[in-house]
Amino acid sequence: MxxxxxxxxxxxxxxxTAMYHFLFVPLTLGLSFLMAIMESVYVMTGRDVWRRMTLFWGVLFGINFAMGVATGIVMEFQFGMNWAYYSHYVGDIFGAPLAIEGLMAFFLEATFIGLFFFGWHRLSKVQHLVITWLVALGANFSALWILVANGWMQNPVGAVFNPDTMRMEITDFMAVIFNPVAQAKFVHTVSAGYVTGAIFVMSVSAFYLLRGRHRDIARRSIAVAAxxxxASALCVVVLGDESGYAATEHQKMKLAAIEAMWHTEAAPAGFTVIGLPDQAGQHNRFEVKIPWLMGLIATRSLDGEIPGILELxxxxxxxxxxGQLAYAALKRLREDRTDTAARAAFDAHWSDLGHALLLKRYREDILAASEAEISQAALxxxxxxxxxxxxxxxxxGIGFYLIAFFAxxxxxxxxxxxxxxxRFLWIALWSLPLPWIAIECGWFVAEYGRQPWAVEGVLPTFYAASGIALKDILISLGGFVVIYTGLAIVAAKLMLKAIGKGPDVLAPPAGDGAPAAVDDRVPDREGLPLLAADDLDPTPAARG
Known part of the structure; x- marks a missing residue:
């Protein structure tokens, strides 16, 4: 057993390990594009303050990028260590996007990040700007291929089970790439990363303004990040709706569980704003519902039905x-591959094979499962x-708060x-952890909501695990906790040290630390300088 x-x-x-790794990914995505925007302004205006901004946020980006790489590599080792049967069963499909991510996206990002830091005095302004945009695009391409792989786990398209090799094999790679679940997850996830980068920039800048330090960089950074x-926060909500619509089509049980919808309601279904789900009693207590809203969101219609948990x-x-019929046909094919009747029966029912494997939790011979065991496996x-x-x-809730905050x-x-x-600056400072909380909640919903499946409808999670000893998993788990705690301390100290030093040390003015030029910024209506005069002047003379 x-x-x-x-x-x-x-x-x-x-x-x-995954949730810890994803503390770094969204900030990498967000900062990469903010750096590219800031450097674009520098190239267009020639104002040195924008170069210093790009360098300063680039240093924080580099620290975050290095920690993301260190924690991300470890995750892939676990597929062979803890999830060996998963790797064997679906490795032909899952491994392809990961390989492309490493060869195409990660190498692109890792190569050009070196040029970003060391190419300022070796490349022209335009050439260096191209490098910065390539770093940003590489980060996003990396996220794309990872989410293509994860999206396939949520909605396994473009692949079939081969009874001759006893593995899932790819049949349509384009279907895997353009999987609607993967595409919805990608745009939703990267938008959340952009929000994270914007909040990070605003919070650090607010800290500087509260201390009266680096005001020229802090004000400009807040303006760009706001x-x-x-724009990114609005995209998160809109694209999150697209993810919900994809779940309606391909992950009905996850959607029903998120909404605690025990019974199928007449269309359009209502949205439960709050309540206390009672799984044992299969009902909700003290629920407050908005009529029609869930049906409109999930089906985008007035007559689309959302099945409840019990119906599913x-x-x-x-x-x-x-699946039992497919399993029986598979056993016959293993004995005689020329059995055409068995192959026809398998082809007719192979898509249900994964559901039959749920019975493996209760007995080895799933064809002899009792009615009670079948009912329990369905539950x-x-x-x-x-x-x-x-x-x-x-x-x-955090998502809607961030829209209001950025507005x-x-x-x-x-x-x-x-x-x-x-007060606004303090709110900006204390809002710093909110995007990370929302993102970790989002990944919890995505992955925990898929259970009991490692691959939706294809491979149960318990069946995908390696048959390793309990002591081995305890040792590796303890080791990861110790190592990752150490990395968390190192990352926090490096980031805080860089922020404490500030832009003047990490990104000195042009001329090897020469004093900054006289402040010629245009004063706002209260007399405080906000923008430089030639920040807005596109003439060649101003750019010089």
Missing amino acids: IDMTVVELSRLQFAL SFGL VERAEHRIRG DTVPRVAPLFWTFRIMA YAFWRTTRHRVEHGR
Whole structure:
């Protein structure tokens, strides 16, 4: 029988390393584009302050990038260590996007990041700007291929099970790339990364303004981050709606669990704003609903039906029985590959084979499963509802708060009142952790909501784990906790040290530390300088 303790510890280890790694990814995505925008302004205006801004945020980007690489490489080793059968079963499909990510995206980003830091005095302004944009594009291409791989786990298209090799094999690589779940996840995830970068820039800049330091860089940084963050936050909500629509089509159980929708409602279904899901009793207590809203969001229609959890359990039981037919045909094919009747039966039911594998948790011979075991296996397709219900609402609540925050910040920048509201600056400073909380909640919803599947409808999580000893997983888990705690301390100290030094040390003015030019910025209506006169002057003389 399968040791579920080993499976759960393997899941815990991968979750810890993945969620820790993703502390760095979104900031890398956001800062890369903000750096490119800032350097574009520098090339267009010739103002040295924009070069210093690009260099300063580039140093913080570099620290974050290095930590992301160090933590990301470890994750891939776990596929062979803790998830060996997963690697064997679906490695032909899952491995292809990871290989392309390493060869095409990661090398692009890693190569040009060196030129970004050491090419300032060796390349022309335009050449260096191209390098910076290539760094940003490389970071986003890297995210694309990782999310293509993850999207396939959520919606396994373009592949079939080969009874001759006993593995899933790819049949349509373009279908894998343009998987609607993968594409929706990509645009939603990178937009969240842009929001994270914008909040980070605004928070650090607010810290400087509260201390009265580096005001020229801080004000400009807030102005760029406010507009970039507002656009990105709006995209997160719109593209998150697209992710929800994709879940309606391809991950119905996840959507039903997120909404704690136990029974199928008449279309259009209502949206549960708040409530206390009771999984044992299969109902919600103290729920508050908005009529029609969920149906409109999830189906984009007035007559589209969203199936409830209990109906989906009945469908899963039907698929388990179909999977038993596929399993029986597969056994016959293993004995005689020329058995045409068995191959025809397998081809008709192979898509349900994964559901039959859910029975492996209860008995080795799944063809001899009892009715009670089939019912229990069908019930296992329901993830724990309460954590998904509340985590999604925390994520959504933070998302709407960030839209309001960036809208207010954008209004203040247009009114030239960034420095005059200390309350606003404190809010910006204390909002720093919110994007990370929302992103980690989003990944929890995406991955925990897929359970009990490693690959949706194809491979149960417990069946994908390696058959390693309990002591081995405990040793590796403990080692990862110690190492990653150390890396977290190092990363925090490096970032805080760089922020403490500030732009004047990390990115001195042109001329090897020569004093800055006289402040010729245009004063705002209260008499405080905001923008330089030639920041807005496109003439060649001004750019010089």
